Amino acid sequence: MFVKICGITNEDDALLAVAMGADAVGFIFAPSPRQIAPQQAYDITRRLPPEILTVGVFRNELPSRVVELGHKAGVKAVQLHGRETPDQTKEVAGHFRWVIKAFAAGDDNLPRADQYGTDMILMDAPEPGSGKVFDWNLAGDAPSQMKLILAGGLTPDNVAAAITEVEPWGVDVSSGVEKAPGKKDAIAVMRFIENAKAAGPEQYRGDDEGPYNWDFE
Numbered sequence: 001m002f003v004k005i006c007g008i009t010n011e012d013d014a015l016l017a018v019a020m021g022a023d024a025v026g027f028i029f030a031p032s033p034r035q036i037a038p039q040q041a042y043d044i045t046r047r048l049p050p051e052i053l054t055v056g057v058f059r060n061e062l063p064s065r066v067v068e069l070g071h072k073a074g075v076k077a078v079q080l081h082g083r084e085t086p087d088q089t090k091e092v093a094g095h096f097r098w099v100i101k102a103f104a105a106g107d108d109n110l111p112r113a114d115q116y117g118t119d120m121i122l123m124d125a126p127e128p129g130s131g132k133v134f135d136w137n138l139a140g141d142a143p144s145q146m147k148l149i150l151a152g153g154l155t156p157d158n159v160a161a162a163i164t165e166v167e168p169w170g171v172d173v174s175s176g177v178e179k180a181p182g183k184k185d186a187i188a189v190m191r192f193i194e195n196a197k198a199a200g201p202e203q204y205r206g207d208d209e210g211p212y213n214w215d216f217e
Contacts, residue, residue: 001200002170125152156191
C-alpha cells in the first residue's frame with residue numbers, strides 16, 4: 001500500500017513521515033494554508049532518502065511554470081490538482097517521470113483518466129483539499145488499469161475501511177493527520193500509516209506491484 005503524507009511545510013514533519021514508513025511526501029505550491037515556497041521544499045527534499053517519492057502539488061498552473069517550480073524544488077514527481085487538460089498533463093509528463101493527475105469525485109473526466117499520459121491518478125473530494133469524506137463508490141468510475149490513489153477526508157480511524165471498500169493502489173492524507181494547518185501530529189501520522197499498511201489488499205486498482213525505488217524505476 002502506497003502512502004503519501006501531503007501538506008508538508010517543514011523538515012521535521014517530512015522526516016517524521018519517512019521514519020513512520022511513508023512512501024511519499026507532498027509539498028503544496030498552490031494557494032493553501034499549507035503552501036510552501038519551492039526553495040523551502042528544496043532544502044527539505046535534498047535531505048530525504050532516495051527511496052522516498054517527493055511530490056510537488058500544483059493547481060491550474062501553466063505547464064512551463066509547473067516544470068520550472070518543480071525542478072527548483074527538487075521534487076521527483078508533480079501532482080496536478082486542478083482542471084488541467086490531457087495535453088497540459090502530457091506536457092508536464094515530458095519533464096517528470098512521475099505525474100499524478102488528480103480528479104474530484106464525480107468529475108466527468110475521471111472515466112477518461114487514461115487519456116492524460118500518466119498511470120497514477122488521485123481521487124479527491126468534490127471540494128479538493130477540503131478534508132471531507134465523499135462516496136467512495138465513485139472510485140469505480142476510474143479506469144481499472146490506473147494506479148488509483150484515494151484522498152479526501154481520510155484519517156487514522158477510517159483509512160482501513162476506505163482501503164477495504166475501494167482497494168486503491170495508494171492513499172493520501174494531509175489535514176487528517178494534523179494538529180494545526182501545516183503541522184503534523186506525530187501519533188496520527190504513525191497510526192495512519194500503520195493502519196493503511198495493515199489494510200493493504202492483495203488485489204488493488206492498478207497493473208503492477210510496488211514498492212518502488214523512485215531513483216531508478
